[in-house]
Amino acid sequence: MDSLTQVVLGAAVGEAVLGKKVGNKAMLWGAIAGTIPDLDVAARFLTDTITATEMHRGFSHSIVFSVLMAPILGWLVHQIKKRPDVGWQGWAKLFFWGLFTHPLLDAFTTWGTQLFWPFDVRLAFNSIFVIDPLYTVPFLTCLVIAAFKKKGTLSRKRINNLGIYLSTGYLVITLFLKWGAYSKITAELEQQNIAYSGISMRPAPLNTILWNANVDAGENYLIGDYSFFDSQPVTFTPFPKNREASQELAATDAVQRLSKISKGWYILEKENDQWVYNDLRFGLISIDPQKPQFVFRYILEEKNGTITATEDRPKMENTDAIFATLWKRMMGN
Structure with a gap:
């Protein structure tokens, strides 16, 4: 805390x-x-x-x-x-x-x-x-x-x-609120005929009304959220794991250690020829509505044959808009 x-x-x-x-x-x-x-x-x-x-x-x-x-x-x-x-x-x-x-x-x-x-x-x-x-x-x-x-x-x-x-x-x-949100998410996955092997859930920032879910659906992670004020079905957005494209990098000691920290919930992606490790456990932040960014991410660089990681936190430049979006989503879809 x-x-x-x-x-x-x-x-x-x-x-x-x-x-x-x-x-x-x-x-x-x-x-x-x-x-x-x-x-x-x-x-x-x-x-x-x-x-x-x-x-x-x-x-x-x-x-x-x-x-x-x-x-x-x-x-x-x-x-x-x-x-x-x-x-x-x-x-x-x-x-x-x-x-x-x-x-x-x-x-x-x-x-x-x-x-x-x-x-x-x-x-x-x-x-x-x-x-x-x-x-x-x-x-x-x-x-x-x-x-x-x-x-x-x-x-x-x-x-x-x-x-x-x-x-x-x-x-x-x-704990009871999490159980209620989890029950809703699993019911939605079943209703939408989505096969999955794991779910990770957590509350959104500053509240326990809105809950975020990561769903392991094979080649993709599905990310969705549920508010106790929702009246519409949960929308799940797919994020490719990129495991094949990043196979060599994922086998390195640095990424293996980061994977252990994030309990396997991660995505490796390339941005401008730079590999980025995204820790999915803390969800997304909508600084740019067109391209939400994961809260915890690390820039990976090779130096003298060793992979190093540098934390890359989102730049909180428009907090009013971020909190407004959070509040609106809390109040239901």
Whole structure:
């Protein structure tokens, strides 16, 4: 999830663990704990693009990391604060839950987390976008109100807990919404007599009303979307896989590693004599209505006999039009 959401979650967890004893400082240290796992983004400046992508939401988002770091951070804070009524164990407990709830929340997103590192399993429920106001705003509101309540009062505890209950309840609801959208997509595929071997679904940006679907239909990927306000059948747009044309490139170590990251959902295409790797998991963005672009894509270049990848993010120059298109599609076809 986005940084603000993780700060709010960490602060609320800190309050739940130590708020009664240390007040708003528990929120502060909880917010810090909730931010720490995302420091793995520093890998972008220390290594190549593919390695940094592999490391993202890896070790720092695991149970092992939470267990190892919590007592260390707890001891360090204890040396600073010197609170005998809390002790290093109390601070360690705060840090453990702040560190651990971060990857738990991220597991609901499309990227997922390697919660069980070193086992090569990435947990991704694909039920919430990385920024979702319905999750964050009520949670943040409860946290701010709780922060102005007197330390240790029942009203402060109840309001903070309400934020945790609302946010957790919303996460559960997203799973049911995904199931509903998935059922609709599979029904549409059957109605349209489309044979397929796999489906990947995720919510569109900023909401859980509109859902995007990738469908593996042999030589093509079909991409469609469904809104709970739709009244017309789902339209599936084919995108050729280009597996034969890109066979030699697809066999390289770089593309094999990218394919593992994207769980096989990718398209290699040539643009102006330049090979581009498109990661389908995060869908399309309609910057140019005539030619939508995949959100995550990498420019592939050969240097000294080795394929290197450079991330090529879309240029967000016309965000008003993008959000207008998203809103219109959310409201139904």
